Amino acid sequence: MAHHYDVIVLGGGPAGLTAGIYLGRARARTLILDAGTIGGQTVLSYSVANYPGVEETSGRTISQTMLKQARGFGCEIRAYTEVAGMDLRADPKRFRLGDGSEVTGEAVIIATGGVPRRFGLASEERFVGRGISYCATCDGDFFTERPIAVVGGGNSALEEALALARYASKVTIIHEFDHFQAEPWIIEEVRGNPKIRFLMEQEVLDFEGGEKLEKVVSVHKKTGEVSATVVDGCFVFIGYVPNSGPFEGVVSLTERGEIRTDESLATDVPGVFAAGDVRAKRYRQITTAVADGTIAALSVLESLREKGR
Protein backbone atom coordinates (compact mmCIF):
# COMPACT_ATOMS: atom_id res chain seq x y z
CA MET A 1 0.00 0.00 0.00
CA ALA A 2 1.25 3.47 -0.87
CA HIS A 3 2.40 5.69 1.98
CA HIS A 4 0.41 8.93 1.93
CA TYR A 5 1.65 12.49 2.55
CA ASP A 6 0.09 15.93 2.44
CA VAL A 7 2.90 17.25 0.27
CA ILE A 8 5.65 15.62 -1.75
CA VAL A 9 8.58 17.88 -2.63
CA LEU A 10 10.76 16.77 -5.51
CA GLY A 11 14.27 18.11 -4.96
CA GLY A 12 16.29 18.79 -1.84
CA GLY A 13 18.08 22.01 -2.79
CA PRO A 14 17.44 25.35 -1.05
CA ALA A 15 13.97 25.73 -2.64
CA GLY A 16 12.84 22.23 -1.64
CA LEU A 17 14.33 22.40 1.86
CA THR A 18 12.82 25.82 2.52
CA ALA A 19 9.43 24.53 1.40
CA GLY A 20 9.98 21.60 3.77
CA ILE A 21 10.74 23.94 6.68
CA TYR A 22 7.53 25.92 6.13
CA LEU A 23 5.40 22.84 5.51
CA GLY A 24 6.86 20.99 8.48
CA ARG A 25 6.24 23.94 10.78
CA ALA A 26 2.63 23.98 9.58
CA ARG A 27 2.44 20.28 10.48
CA ALA A 28 1.84 19.15 6.93
CA ARG A 29 3.07 15.58 6.44
CA THR A 30 5.91 16.23 4.01
CA LEU A 31 8.25 14.00 2.07
CA ILE A 32 11.29 15.47 0.26
CA LEU A 33 12.82 13.25 -2.42
CA ASP A 34 16.12 13.87 -4.15
CA ALA A 35 17.82 11.70 -6.73
CA GLY A 36 21.22 12.91 -5.52
CA THR A 37 22.78 14.48 -2.50
CA ILE A 38 20.72 16.90 -0.40
CA GLY A 39 21.60 20.55 -0.99
CA GLY A 40 21.44 20.74 -4.78
CA GLN A 41 23.84 23.08 -6.53
CA THR A 42 24.42 24.97 -3.28
CA VAL A 43 26.69 22.14 -2.16
CA LEU A 44 28.89 22.96 -5.14
CA SER A 45 29.57 26.51 -3.91
CA TYR A 46 32.89 26.72 -2.11
CA SER A 47 31.96 29.99 -0.52
CA VAL A 48 28.68 31.88 -0.11
CA ALA A 49 29.15 35.49 0.93
CA ASN A 50 25.85 37.09 -0.10
CA TYR A 51 23.30 35.12 1.93
CA PRO A 52 21.78 37.75 4.23
CA GLY A 53 22.19 37.17 7.94
CA VAL A 54 24.95 34.60 7.45
CA GLU A 55 28.61 35.53 7.34
CA GLU A 56 30.71 33.97 4.58
CA THR A 57 30.38 30.22 4.74
CA SER A 58 30.35 27.17 2.47
CA GLY A 59 27.38 26.03 0.43
CA ARG A 60 27.58 22.71 2.23
CA THR A 61 27.20 24.38 5.64
CA ILE A 62 24.10 26.30 4.52
CA SER A 63 22.60 23.11 3.04
CA GLN A 64 23.33 21.07 6.15
CA THR A 65 21.67 23.70 8.34
CA MET A 66 18.57 23.79 6.11
CA LEU A 67 18.44 19.99 6.15
CA LYS A 68 18.62 19.95 9.94
CA GLN A 69 15.87 22.58 10.17
CA ALA A 70 13.55 20.72 7.80
CA ARG A 71 14.11 17.42 9.63
CA GLY A 72 13.63 19.23 12.94
CA PHE A 73 10.17 20.32 11.81
CA GLY A 74 9.23 16.76 10.98
CA CYS A 75 9.95 16.45 7.25
CA GLU A 76 10.90 13.06 5.96
CA ILE A 77 13.88 13.47 3.63
CA ARG A 78 15.24 10.78 1.32
CA ALA A 79 18.45 11.37 -0.65
CA TYR A 80 19.57 9.22 -3.59
CA THR A 81 15.99 8.20 -4.28
CA GLU A 82 14.98 7.87 -7.90
CA VAL A 83 11.40 8.45 -9.03
CA ALA A 84 10.66 5.68 -11.53
CA GLY A 85 7.20 6.88 -12.47
CA MET A 86 4.60 9.47 -11.56
CA ASP A 87 1.06 10.60 -12.22
CA LEU A 88 0.78 14.30 -11.43
CA ARG A 89 -2.75 14.61 -12.82
CA ALA A 90 -4.16 12.00 -10.44
CA ASP A 91 -5.76 12.96 -7.13
CA PRO A 92 -3.86 12.18 -4.97
CA LYS A 93 -0.61 12.47 -6.95
CA ARG A 94 1.11 9.10 -7.30
CA PHE A 95 4.82 8.25 -7.40
CA ARG A 96 6.59 4.96 -7.96
CA LEU A 97 10.07 5.02 -6.46
CA GLY A 98 13.19 3.27 -7.65
CA ASP A 99 12.93 0.60 -4.95
CA GLY A 100 9.44 -0.33 -6.20
CA SER A 101 7.53 1.31 -3.35
CA GLU A 102 4.74 3.83 -3.92
CA VAL A 103 3.96 7.14 -2.28
CA THR A 104 1.05 9.53 -2.78
CA GLY A 105 0.56 13.21 -2.00
CA GLU A 106 -2.27 15.74 -1.97
CA ALA A 107 0.05 18.31 -3.56
CA VAL A 108 3.48 18.40 -5.17
CA ILE A 109 6.23 20.99 -5.31
CA ILE A 110 8.71 20.49 -8.13
CA ALA A 111 12.05 21.89 -6.97
CA THR A 112 14.44 19.81 -9.03
CA GLY A 113 16.74 22.75 -9.81
CA GLY A 114 19.19 22.86 -12.67
CA VAL A 115 22.27 21.03 -13.81
CA PRO A 116 25.45 22.57 -15.26
CA ARG A 117 25.25 22.81 -19.03
CA ARG A 118 27.65 20.54 -20.88
CA PHE A 119 28.70 20.57 -24.52
CA GLY A 120 27.40 17.06 -25.06
CA LEU A 121 30.61 16.07 -26.85
CA ALA A 122 31.99 12.57 -26.30
CA SER A 123 35.45 14.09 -25.98
CA GLU A 124 34.24 16.25 -23.08
CA GLU A 125 33.36 13.15 -21.04
CA ARG A 126 36.68 11.57 -21.96
CA PHE A 127 38.75 14.40 -20.52
CA VAL A 128 36.77 15.19 -17.34
CA GLY A 129 39.36 14.95 -14.56
CA ARG A 130 42.10 14.69 -17.18
CA GLY A 131 42.19 18.33 -18.18
CA ILE A 132 38.53 19.36 -18.19
CA SER A 133 37.23 20.76 -14.92
CA TYR A 134 34.19 22.58 -13.60
CA CYS A 135 35.76 23.94 -10.39
CA ALA A 136 38.66 26.40 -10.43
CA THR A 137 39.07 26.40 -6.66
CA CYS A 138 39.29 22.59 -6.58
CA ASP A 139 41.60 21.94 -9.49
CA GLY A 140 43.36 25.23 -10.26
CA ASP A 141 46.62 24.23 -8.61
CA PHE A 142 47.06 21.27 -10.97
CA PHE A 143 47.75 23.85 -13.66
CA THR A 144 50.40 25.99 -12.00
CA GLU A 145 52.49 27.69 -14.70
CA ARG A 146 50.57 25.88 -17.45
CA PRO A 147 48.32 27.26 -20.21
CA ILE A 148 44.60 26.81 -19.75
CA ALA A 149 41.31 27.83 -21.36
CA VAL A 150 38.10 29.01 -19.73
CA VAL A 151 34.91 28.56 -21.74
CA GLY A 152 32.04 30.94 -20.98
CA GLY A 153 31.35 34.64 -20.68
CA GLY A 154 29.16 35.16 -17.62
CA ASN A 155 30.11 36.20 -14.08
CA SER A 156 31.17 32.67 -13.09
CA ALA A 157 33.43 32.17 -16.09
CA LEU A 158 35.16 35.53 -15.73
CA GLU A 159 35.54 35.31 -11.94
CA GLU A 160 37.06 31.86 -12.29
CA ALA A 161 39.33 33.07 -15.10
CA LEU A 162 40.68 35.75 -12.77
CA ALA A 163 41.22 33.19 -10.01
CA LEU A 164 42.92 30.77 -12.41
CA ALA A 165 45.23 33.49 -13.78
CA ARG A 166 46.95 33.40 -10.39
CA TYR A 167 48.11 29.82 -11.11
CA ALA A 168 48.24 29.44 -14.86
CA SER A 169 50.93 30.73 -17.25
CA LYS A 170 48.25 31.88 -19.70
CA VAL A 171 44.43 31.89 -19.73
CA THR A 172 42.43 31.93 -22.97
CA ILE A 173 38.78 32.83 -22.53
CA ILE A 174 36.69 31.21 -25.26
CA HIS A 175 33.21 32.69 -25.58
CA GLU A 176 30.33 32.26 -27.99
CA PHE A 177 29.34 35.93 -28.31
CA ASP A 178 31.24 39.11 -29.19
CA HIS A 179 30.57 40.51 -25.70
CA PHE A 180 30.47 39.21 -22.13
CA GLN A 181 27.34 38.88 -19.97
CA ALA A 182 29.12 39.75 -16.72
CA GLU A 183 29.26 42.67 -14.29
CA PRO A 184 31.23 45.60 -15.78
CA TRP A 185 33.84 45.56 -12.99
CA ILE A 186 34.67 41.88 -13.65
CA ILE A 187 34.98 42.53 -17.40
CA GLU A 188 37.31 45.44 -16.67
CA GLU A 189 39.51 43.31 -14.41
CA VAL A 190 39.67 40.48 -16.93
CA ARG A 191 40.55 42.85 -19.77
CA GLY A 192 43.29 44.42 -17.66
CA ASN A 193 44.94 41.10 -16.77
CA PRO A 194 48.08 40.58 -18.90
CA LYS A 195 47.83 36.77 -18.62
CA ILE A 196 44.35 36.63 -20.16
CA ARG A 197 43.61 36.60 -23.89
CA PHE A 198 40.27 36.26 -25.69
CA LEU A 199 38.77 34.14 -28.43
CA MET A 200 35.32 35.58 -29.07
CA GLU A 201 32.36 34.38 -31.18
CA GLN A 202 33.55 30.79 -30.97
CA GLU A 203 31.74 27.49 -31.04
CA VAL A 204 33.65 24.69 -29.31
CA LEU A 205 33.87 21.75 -31.70
CA ASP A 206 36.06 19.25 -29.92
CA PHE A 207 38.55 18.46 -27.19
CA GLU A 208 41.70 16.68 -28.33
CA GLY A 209 44.56 14.92 -26.60
CA GLY A 210 45.99 11.58 -25.60
CA GLU A 211 46.03 10.53 -21.96
CA LYS A 212 45.33 14.17 -21.06
CA LEU A 213 43.68 17.13 -22.75
CA GLU A 214 45.98 18.94 -25.18
CA LYS A 215 43.79 21.17 -27.39
CA VAL A 216 40.44 22.92 -27.48
CA VAL A 217 39.22 23.12 -31.06
CA SER A 218 36.75 25.90 -31.86
CA VAL A 219 35.41 27.71 -34.89
CA HIS A 220 34.66 31.41 -35.36
CA LYS A 221 30.91 31.65 -35.81
CA LYS A 222 31.07 34.29 -38.55
CA THR A 223 34.32 33.66 -40.46
CA GLY A 224 34.46 29.87 -40.07
CA GLU A 225 38.12 30.07 -39.07
CA VAL A 226 39.08 27.05 -36.94
CA SER A 227 41.35 27.54 -33.90
CA ALA A 228 43.17 24.86 -31.93
CA THR A 229 44.08 26.35 -28.56
CA VAL A 230 46.93 24.41 -26.97
CA VAL A 231 46.20 23.94 -23.27
CA ASP A 232 46.80 21.63 -20.34
CA GLY A 233 43.41 22.38 -18.83
CA CYS A 234 40.00 23.69 -19.75
CA PHE A 235 37.48 25.04 -17.25
CA VAL A 236 33.88 25.06 -18.43
CA PHE A 237 31.30 27.56 -17.12
CA ILE A 238 28.53 27.77 -19.70
CA GLY A 239 25.51 28.09 -17.47
CA TYR A 240 22.77 25.77 -16.32
CA VAL A 241 19.82 23.92 -17.78
CA PRO A 242 16.60 23.29 -15.84
CA ASN A 243 16.17 19.75 -14.58
CA SER A 244 12.67 19.48 -15.99
CA GLY A 245 12.93 16.49 -18.35
CA PRO A 246 10.59 14.22 -16.37
CA PHE A 247 7.83 16.87 -16.51
CA GLU A 248 7.84 17.43 -20.26
CA GLY A 249 4.33 16.93 -21.59
CA VAL A 250 2.89 17.06 -18.07
CA VAL A 251 3.24 20.70 -17.01
CA SER A 252 3.67 23.69 -19.30
CA LEU A 253 7.33 24.47 -20.09
CA THR A 254 8.98 27.41 -21.81
CA GLU A 255 11.08 26.87 -24.95
CA ARG A 256 14.12 26.72 -22.60
CA GLY A 257 12.52 23.86 -20.68
CA GLU A 258 11.69 25.95 -17.60
CA ILE A 259 8.39 25.28 -15.80
CA ARG A 260 5.81 28.05 -16.19
CA THR A 261 4.21 29.22 -12.94
CA ASP A 262 1.85 31.96 -11.83
CA GLU A 263 2.46 34.36 -8.95
CA SER A 264 1.59 31.69 -6.38
CA LEU A 265 4.07 29.36 -8.13
CA ALA A 266 1.26 27.09 -9.26
CA THR A 267 1.77 25.29 -12.58
CA ASP A 268 -1.03 24.63 -15.05
CA VAL A 269 -1.71 21.27 -13.36
CA PRO A 270 -3.93 21.58 -10.25
CA GLY A 271 -2.07 20.77 -7.04
CA VAL A 272 1.36 20.98 -8.71
CA PHE A 273 3.68 23.88 -7.87
CA ALA A 274 7.24 24.67 -8.92
CA ALA A 275 10.02 26.50 -7.08
CA GLY A 276 13.66 27.39 -7.57
CA ASP A 277 15.89 27.14 -10.63
CA VAL A 278 13.60 24.71 -12.47
CA ARG A 279 10.96 27.37 -13.02
CA ALA A 280 10.96 30.27 -15.48
CA LYS A 281 12.41 33.36 -13.85
CA ARG A 282 15.07 36.01 -14.41
CA TYR A 283 17.41 35.58 -11.42
CA ARG A 284 18.77 32.33 -10.00
CA GLN A 285 20.37 32.73 -6.60
CA ILE A 286 20.19 30.80 -3.31
CA THR A 287 18.14 33.69 -1.95
CA THR A 288 15.63 33.56 -4.82
CA ALA A 289 15.35 29.77 -4.44
CA VAL A 290 14.63 30.20 -0.74
CA ALA A 291 11.99 32.84 -1.56
CA ASP A 292 10.41 30.46 -4.07
CA GLY A 293 10.36 27.62 -1.54
CA THR A 294 8.56 29.89 0.93
CA ILE A 295 5.96 31.07 -1.58
CA ALA A 296 5.31 27.57 -2.92
CA ALA A 297 4.87 26.14 0.58
CA LEU A 298 2.46 28.88 1.64
CA SER A 299 0.48 28.49 -1.59
CA VAL A 300 0.29 24.72 -1.09
CA LEU A 301 -0.94 25.17 2.47
CA GLU A 302 -3.64 27.52 1.20
CA SER A 303 -4.67 25.04 -1.48
CA LEU A 304 -4.83 22.23 1.08
CA ARG A 305 -7.05 24.38 3.30
CA GLU A 306 -9.32 25.05 0.34
CA LYS A 307 -9.45 21.32 -0.28
CA GLY A 308 -10.49 20.88 3.34
CA ARG A 309 -7.39 18.84 4.33
Next chain:
Amino acid sequence: MLQTGLEHVESQESFESLLKEHENVMLCCGRMGPMCLPVYDIMENLRDEYPEVAFRDMDFDGPASHLVRRLPEVRSFTGLPFTLYYKDGKLVEATSSIQTRSQVTSNLDRLYRNGG
Protein backbone atom coordinates in the same frame (compact mmCIF):
# COMPACT_ATOMS: atom_id res chain seq x y z
CA MET B 1 41.62 18.02 7.66
CA LEU B 2 38.56 16.22 6.34
CA GLN B 3 35.25 16.61 8.15
CA THR B 4 33.20 13.67 6.93
CA GLY B 5 31.43 10.71 8.48
CA LEU B 6 33.97 8.34 6.91
CA GLU B 7 37.02 6.86 8.59
CA HIS B 8 40.14 8.75 7.54
CA VAL B 9 43.41 7.25 6.38
CA GLU B 10 46.04 9.51 7.89
CA SER B 11 49.29 7.56 7.86
CA GLN B 12 51.24 5.01 5.87
CA GLU B 13 50.64 2.47 8.64
CA SER B 14 46.87 2.89 8.56
CA PHE B 15 46.92 2.73 4.75
CA GLU B 16 48.89 -0.52 4.77
CA SER B 17 46.76 -2.15 7.45
CA LEU B 18 43.59 -1.08 5.61
CA LEU B 19 44.70 -2.92 2.48
CA LYS B 20 45.87 -5.92 4.52
CA GLU B 21 42.69 -6.27 6.56
CA HIS B 22 40.05 -5.63 3.88
CA GLU B 23 39.53 -7.46 0.62
CA ASN B 24 37.52 -4.60 -0.97
CA VAL B 25 38.47 -0.99 -0.37
CA MET B 26 37.13 2.25 -1.86
CA LEU B 27 39.37 5.19 -0.94
CA CYS B 28 38.52 8.79 -1.83
CA CYS B 29 41.43 11.22 -1.69
CA GLY B 30 40.32 14.84 -1.80
CA ARG B 31 39.68 18.08 0.00
CA MET B 32 36.56 19.65 1.52
CA GLY B 33 35.65 21.07 -1.91
CA PRO B 34 32.49 21.06 -3.98
CA MET B 35 33.60 18.23 -6.29
CA CYS B 36 34.76 16.05 -3.38
CA LEU B 37 31.88 16.47 -0.90
CA PRO B 38 29.25 14.71 -3.03
CA VAL B 39 31.54 11.67 -3.39
CA TYR B 40 32.05 11.42 0.39
CA ASP B 41 28.26 11.70 0.83
CA ILE B 42 27.68 8.92 -1.69
CA MET B 43 30.19 6.68 0.08
CA GLU B 44 28.54 7.28 3.45
CA ASN B 45 25.18 6.53 1.88
CA LEU B 46 26.42 3.24 0.39
CA ARG B 47 27.99 1.76 3.51
CA ASP B 48 24.92 -0.26 4.49
CA GLU B 49 24.28 -1.37 0.93
CA TYR B 50 27.84 -2.65 0.44
CA PRO B 51 28.92 -4.11 3.81
CA GLU B 52 31.67 -6.06 2.05
CA VAL B 53 33.46 -2.81 1.09
CA ALA B 54 35.60 -0.66 3.40
CA PHE B 55 34.85 3.00 2.57
CA ARG B 56 37.60 5.44 3.57
CA ASP B 57 38.78 8.94 2.75
CA MET B 58 42.17 10.65 2.76
CA ASP B 59 43.14 14.34 2.89
CA PHE B 60 44.80 15.30 -0.40
CA ASP B 61 47.03 17.70 1.54
CA GLY B 62 47.63 15.30 4.44
CA PRO B 63 50.79 13.39 5.36
CA ALA B 64 49.67 10.11 3.74
CA SER B 65 48.57 11.58 0.41
CA HIS B 66 51.94 10.86 -1.26
CA LEU B 67 50.79 7.22 -1.27
CA VAL B 68 48.09 8.24 -3.74
CA ARG B 69 49.76 11.11 -5.57
CA ARG B 70 52.75 8.98 -6.61
CA LEU B 71 50.68 6.20 -8.20
CA PRO B 72 51.26 5.88 -11.95
CA GLU B 73 47.51 5.31 -12.39
CA VAL B 74 46.76 8.91 -11.32
CA ARG B 75 49.54 10.55 -13.34
CA SER B 76 47.08 12.02 -15.84
CA PHE B 77 44.51 13.09 -13.21
CA THR B 78 43.78 16.82 -12.87
CA GLY B 79 40.47 16.78 -11.02
CA LEU B 80 39.75 16.14 -7.36
CA PRO B 81 38.84 13.84 -5.79
CA PHE B 82 40.99 10.89 -6.81
CA THR B 83 38.92 7.79 -6.05
CA LEU B 84 40.69 4.46 -5.81
CA TYR B 85 39.28 0.95 -5.70
CA TYR B 86 41.42 -1.85 -4.25
CA LYS B 87 40.85 -5.60 -4.43
CA ASP B 88 43.05 -7.94 -2.38
CA GLY B 89 45.50 -5.09 -1.78
CA LYS B 90 45.83 -4.26 -5.49
CA LEU B 91 44.61 -1.09 -7.20
CA VAL B 92 42.01 -2.19 -9.73
CA GLU B 93 40.29 1.10 -10.71
CA ALA B 94 40.89 4.82 -10.29
CA THR B 95 38.70 7.78 -11.22
CA SER B 96 39.26 11.53 -11.24
CA SER B 97 36.82 14.33 -10.35
CA ILE B 98 33.21 14.22 -9.16
CA GLN B 99 31.27 10.96 -9.63
CA THR B 100 27.56 10.26 -9.52
CA ARG B 101 26.06 7.60 -7.31
CA SER B 102 25.38 5.40 -10.32
CA GLN B 103 28.98 5.72 -11.53
CA VAL B 104 30.19 4.63 -8.09
CA THR B 105 27.74 1.72 -7.75
CA SER B 106 28.57 0.59 -11.26
CA ASN B 107 32.24 0.35 -10.27
CA LEU B 108 31.43 -1.38 -6.98
CA ASP B 109 29.19 -3.93 -8.72
CA ARG B 110 31.68 -4.61 -11.48
CA LEU B 111 34.72 -4.88 -9.23
CA TYR B 112 33.32 -6.52 -6.12
CA ARG B 113 30.11 -8.28 -7.18
CA ASN B 114 31.12 -9.67 -10.55
CA GLY B 115 28.98 -7.24 -12.47
CA GLY B 116 26.16 -6.94 -9.93
